Amino acid sequence: MTQSTRRRWWKESVVYQIYPRSFKDSDGDGIGDLKGITEKLDYLEELGVDVIWLSPVYQSPNDDNGYDISDYRAIMDEFGTMADWEELLEAVHRRGMKLVMDLVVNHTSDEHAWFVASRSSKDSPYRDYYWWRPGSDGKEPNNWESMFSGSAWEYDETTDEYFLHLFSKKQPDLNWENPRLRREIYEMMTWWLDKGIDGFRMDVINFISKVPKLPDAPDPEGKGYVSGADFFMNGPRIHEFLQEMNREVLHRYDIMTVGEMPGVTPEEARLYTGEARNELNMVFQFEHMDLDSGPGGKWDVKPMKLTDLKRTMTRWQKGLEGCGWNSLYWNNHDQPRIVSRWGDDGEHRVVSAKMLATCLHLMQGTPYIYQGEELGMTNVQFDSIEDYRDIETMNMYREKVEKEGVDPTEVMRSIHKKSRDNARTPMQWDDSANGGFTSGTPWIRVNPNYPEINAAQAVKDPDSVFHYYRRLIQLRKKYPIMVYGIYDLILEDHEQIYAYTRSFKGEQWLVICNFSGEEADFQMPAEVEMTRQELIIANLEVDPTENISSFTLKPYEARVYQIR
Known part of the structure; x- marks a missing residue:
């Protein structure tokens, strides 16, 4: 029996990702919350999903919509209380479903107690929980570029040094070289697992091992700031750290683990997911998500060639066959809506949404459905940058328009196709005001097409995208070939x-x-x-x-x- 045919519950499951801020608001403040999710569990049970993956609900200043955590053991006020979370967990389990939490341990918020202590003094016992370096001649310690543009370093005058942030400057990177930090993270993970959760989706987990000297990245074109990915993606101690995490925490529970890993190859994924290696169950890879990006990166949009998609998906299907496990997804909180991206969100919206679902769910791996995907929800085209909320989108707009002088109309065209906010507009529940998401003012505008595209309409229509997804999920439970073939x-x-x-x-x-x-x-x-x-x-x-x-x-x- 190969690893790919060995039965595991997480191979046979279908996962549904919830982005809590945009799912359902129960109290009218315009922000989705935990009670709103609990309200809608019957809908998810009818769809037939097995696992709910919850994007971060921890205490956070919300610089990057919850991926900047200030307290790992507290619930964000806007989402509710720990009692609300416990009620949600109990209601999920009562319906025979499982709950997976987001684990964000490459970085914290700059408001986390560890960082507050770390920045207070060079002698702080928390100093080495983060990456601090002196500058040179008024310049940053190296030339790495942040994922959100600009330098990956921020100067802090308290101690006259810079700290590393691969994402926002309010998201300082944790220093996994420090064993005391690792112990604290493992204790926190154990605390959540003992509360009864069923696993973790691990945010950019292959970034946690950096080349300790943090050298400059090659910059042949003299850009100034360039990607330092070669020095932190799949870094020198990554397998050691994940095996330690498995030994100290994961192996003691019957759970599902999936690591988000930009830049990972099938060869590396075999190491991350091989059962005998005791690391993770599966990884999220991004090769197929970059097929409509031109030489200028994500915002340089080009048509996707189907032959490229086939080559990429097949490389992963065959690459992990017998020795690892794939995760299957078209959408998540960081990606545009697939029906607008590679389908047809006009005349053929329903048919193309079903086709895309068929293509994905029939492959080998665990399928992930992102909220609204099962309705055929589409990208949004807000006229003004003022209507967008995503930090990456807003930073890019400023950079292109204000610094580079690019025509705003051209920049907005890229945003309409690729902004993360395409996935973050509120879930469209019915045709009432704001799509039934909130009785107040939503934190981000609802897609104007909610009167035609919404859950109430889809559940009533036996020919809807929703019921097609239901049938795919039912087939998966009935036919082992869909899982193990x-x-x-x-x-x-x-x-x-x-x-x-x-x-x-x-x-x-x-x-x-x-x-x-x-x-x-x-x-x-x-x-x-x-x-x-x-x-x-x-x-x-x-x-x-x-x-x-x-x-x-x-x-x-x-x-x-x-x-x-």
Whole structure:
């Protein structure tokens, strides 16, 4: 039995990510909260998901929407109380679902007690909990660029030194070289697990090991600030730290762990997820998320080529086959809405949303659904930068418009396609004011299309995106081939059709997805043997007697057949 066929509950599960600020507001202050999530658990139970992953709900000044934590053992006031959280956990477990918390331990808030003490004096016992360095000739200790633009260093006059922040200047990086810090983190993790949670999603966890000397990054073009990723991504002690974390904490609980890991390769992911190595269950990788980024990075938007997507997804499917485990996602709180990105959020919104779901959920790995994805929620196109709330988006706009003199209209075009706020507009519950999200003023505007796209409408309509997701989840519970079957790509060079097979214990399924708004001709490859033809699921009406060795797919059509 290979690692990929060994049964584990987290392989057979479907995960639903909640971004609490935007999910459901119970008290009218315009901000989603824990009681709002508890209110909507019946909806998630009807959808059929097994695990809820909660983006951070810890105490935070909210510089980066909760990913800047000031107290790991307290709940953010805006979200409610610890009693509200405990009530949510109990209600989740009562419905047979599990709850996974976000773990953010690459950095804290600058308002965390550790950092307050650390910055107070060079002699503080907490000084080495963070990365402090003196400058040189009024310049930063090195030339690393922050993920949110500008220098990754901030000068602090109290001790006349700089501290490292790979993200916002209010998110100082923790120094994992310090064993005392690591012990405190493991104690905090144990505290949450003993409260009954079912695992952790670990934020940028492959950043925690830095090359200790923090050297300058190569800058052949003389940009000034450049990515230092080679010195902190998958760093020198990362496996040592994760194995220690597993030894000290994780192995004692039957939980799910997934590490967010920008820049990870399938070869590295085999090390992170190999069961014998005792690190994590799975990783989030980003290769497929960069396929519509041009040479200028995320905001330099280019069309995605389907052949590139097939190559990337297949590299990961085959790369972890038998020796690791994939996480499957199109959306999360940091990514634009997939139906607007690689589907068609106009005429073919419903059909293309179903096609994208089919393509992903039939692969090997644990599928993740991001709130609203199951409704076919779309990107938003606010006219003004004033309507956006995301720190990354606002920093980029200022940089491009004010410093580089780029036309604001051009910058807004990139924001409409790639801003993280596309995923963060409030969940659209019904067609009442603000989509039923809040009775007050929402912290960020609701997408104006909520009267047409909302949960109340979708639950009532048996042909909705919601009910299609339900069917996919039900199929996963019924057929082991969906979880454990081997993936093999076919029609590798076809520019419209993504097709592959899944094989398990003598059974074989064929998945065919048209990624284009045009009709596409499917021709069964000679290497695929077909002894039967039973339709498992499709996103459009299909004649069950149609000969599938050669046929024409409608725009964004998807079909899954049992063929052996």
